[in-house]
Amino acid sequence: MDAMNSVATEPDEPQLAEPHLRAVLASAGLDVEYVRAEGNTLHMRGEDGREIPVVDFAGGYGSLLLGHNHPVITAYAKQLLDAATPVHAQFSLHPEANRLAVALNRIVRRELGDDEPYLAIFANSGAEANEAAVKHAELDRVLRLEAQLEKVGKSFEAAGYAVRGGKATVPDTTWEGAGLTAPRPQDPTEALGVLVDALTRRNAEQAARPPVFLAPEGSFHGKLVGSVQLTHNEAYRAPFKSLAAQARFVPVNRPGAVQRVIDEERASLLGLTVTGGRVEIRRHEAPVICAFILEPIQGEGGIQELTREFAEEIQSACAAIDCPVVVDEIQSGMGRTGTFLASSDIGLRGDYYTLAKSLGGGLVKTSVLLVRESRYRGQFELIHSSTFAKDGFSSLVALKVLDLVEADGGAVYREAGERGARLKDMLHAVHKDYPEVVKDVRGKGLMLGIEFHDQSDAPAPPVQEAARAGLFGYLLAGHLLRGHRIRTFPTASAANTLRFEPSVLLTDAEIQQLDTGLRDICDIVRGNYGRPLSLPAPPA
Structure with a gap:
């Protein structure tokens, strides 16, 4: 933890790493720092420095089928590093x-x-x-x-x-x-x-x-x-x-x-x-x-x-x-x-x-x-x-990944199908209950999306402004993060569609947590404007 704190940006330091993007993140309530990760969970730093768990449905844009820091993969990577496995040995046999x-x-x-x-x-x-x-x-x-x-x-x-x-x-x-x-x-x-x-x-x-x-x-x-x-x-x-x-x-x-x-x-x-x-x-x-x-x-x-x-x-x-x-x-x-x-x-x-x-x-x-x-x-x-x-290090780690997804006759494939079907059933239920808010549910396995109707004419000014600026999906993502400890984003070229690409470690409790969050934002968008989309700072 001390090592991680040593690289944290100090308040008086200039913002030189993609400062425009930082401002965009702040406008949507997504400007948080993550300090630890395992499975489907990322831990963000609260205002008092404590860790706050967040369920990760973005999944590294689809990079985390096996979750964050899978113990078998990380242990194997440490073993390879301890063995001084070559990384730079270009123009030789591999x-x-x-x-x-x-x-x-x-x-x-x-x-x-x-x-x-x-x-x-x-x-x-x-x-x-x-x-x-x-x-x-x-x-x-x-x-x-x-x-x-x-x-x-x-x-x-x-x-x-x-x-x-x-x-x-x-x-x-x-x-x-x-x-x-x-x-x-x-x-x-x-x-x-x-x-x-x-x-x-x-x-x-x-x-x-x-x-x-x-x-x-x-x-x-x-x-x-x-x-x-x-x-x-x-x-x-x-x-x-x-x-x-x-x-x-x-x-x-x-x-x-x-x-x-x-x-x-x-x-x-x-x-x-x-x-x-x-x-x-x-x-x-x-x-x-x-x-x-x-x-x-x-x-x-x-x-x-x-x-x-x-x-x-x-x-x-x-x-x-x-x-x-x-x-x-x-x-x-x-x-x-x-x-x-x-x-x-x-x-x-x-x-x-x-x-x-x-x-x-x-x-x-x-x-x-x-x-x-x-x-x-x-x-x-x-x-x-x-x-x-x-390089030898990356190739051997990728081989270990293939071993894991192929193990037990492809149990990971079956788990992705089963967990994905369970998640999709929940998304369809939300669609059924909020047809005027949710337009469609699409995808397969653990690559799913829920599309919301255009809100360019919504009565609530913040919702309307975000929709007209193409940021409606990011506003929803910010509310899910700040209000429900759920991390996801809209798809890059379809900002009204939220993506869900978690790992095969997805639990029923995490699906229920997302269900609660989605129903909350649907209630707000549908007309409960007395309770606006929430973008507070993370609580201690």
């Missing part, structure tokens, strides 16, 4: 990382019912894993484009041999099909030369088009330079739109939407073929669409689930144009929804998977990109790297 990749493959392939292996690229955070996915997909696209251009070039050569050998001519239909309006030269060789020049220029224009990524509306994949462009929330994306490849956002769970966007964005290269003595144009798919990236359950988008039908449409449409599907399981994976991969429950098979958050057991910062072997480009390993990725 057997621990390979063991982790093998363990992940065993679980993923079991869930998918497929024997094709996935090769692993390690990183430090979910956003970094998604950035690696974007980079790998773009490398793959560029190499596929080069191969297509080479194939088209060989088709030009083959047509030239046929024409010069008197075995083929260029008919008017081919000339017009290339968009040429000038009269076709009578000499076949000259006509072919003009045709090839025109197709080469057109193909060069198509090949120079920037890559396009597809993602569902409501997506969130990080806030780094590349990943932020895949995040639907324009407030996060727009200031940086000139820095990276752009995305097209597809309406969620709308039949035909994926194919319509693909048809609008797809491109082609024009080659030649000789059929029956005629030189004809042959169209080849140009890989302009780089990847389709999605979350099976959108976290920051308001806990929105993708349907099986939508997943099938994505899979089918992307396969038809050889476009990889990147499945972001950073929040939903690791068993949080009752299966290791939430996507496996809707029949979706990714070409890439990204995992993070709970992979580190709530202790280490680690993540991984898994790429299906038939998609993998080995040269990526030499042009992409990360200082802290695949």
Whole structure:
């Protein structure tokens, strides 16, 4: 405790660490200091310095499937540190990382019912894993484009041999099909030369088009330079739109939407073929669409689930144009929804998977990109790297996490499903009793959300002002914290939706505590304005 006090900010110290965010936290009553954590409980410091327990339903934004400071994980981490396990041993063999990749493959392939292996690229955070996915997909696209251009070039050569050998001519239909309006030269060789020049220029224009990524509306994949462009929330994306490849956002769970966007964005290269003595144009798919990236359950988008039908449409449409599907399981994976991969429950098979958050057991910062072997480009390993990725300490802790979630035939998965169902039943009961306040309950397992109706016209000025400023969810979170000792937040891109991502250690008493808190705020929002949303300082 003395060591912790030694780093506490003194009253006269300047606020230099994200001071604007500190002011936002204060406005919502969320400016508290947490000093200790275990299981589902965080302890905040009261005004008199004493610890006040708070039930943590935010769960590290989905990072704490096994809870804060799980005793087995922390004991193992201490053991590794005592053994002086290397952290910095870059550009050498990393057997621990390979063991982790093998363990992940065993679980993923079991869930998918497929024997094709996935090769692993390690990183430090979910956003970094998604950035690696974007980079790998773009490398793959560029190499596929080069191969297509080479194939088209060989088709030009083959047509030239046929024409010069008197075995083929260029008919008017081919000339017009290339968009040429000038009269076709009578000499076949000259006509072919003009045709090839025109197709080469057109193909060069198509090949120079920037890559396009597809993602569902409501997506969130990080806030780094590349990943932020895949995040639907324009407030996060727009200031940086000139820095990276752009995305097209597809309406969620709308039949035909994926194919319509693909048809609008797809491109082609024009080659030649000789059929029956005629030189004809042959169209080849140009890989302009780089990847389709999605979350099976959108976290920051308001806990929105993708349907099986939508997943099938994505899979089918992307396969038809050889476009990889990147499945972001950073929040939903690791068993949080009752299966290791939430996507496996809707029949979706990714070409890439990204995992993070709970992979580190709530202790280490680690993540991984898994790429299906038939998609993998080995040269990526030499042009992409990360200082802290695949270190022995983090890899071994992640292996211990996998041991824990897989133990007893996947008891953690079953517990996540059972505890999640119990929590969701409670949320549905609140929805049923307060339909004019609560709009919807969504999610699966221990990744749940409750959406409130818009309160922009609420009679109570504080509620109305917060709603119009997009801070209604933070006002509710502040009341739950100060009035009920419950920690949660709204989802980043859907501020009227509160998230609930606790650990599998969730108890019935903690669910009841949340029930009481939610009913209290529903009573206040519904009309009990004599008792305002509470934002007092924590009591002693």
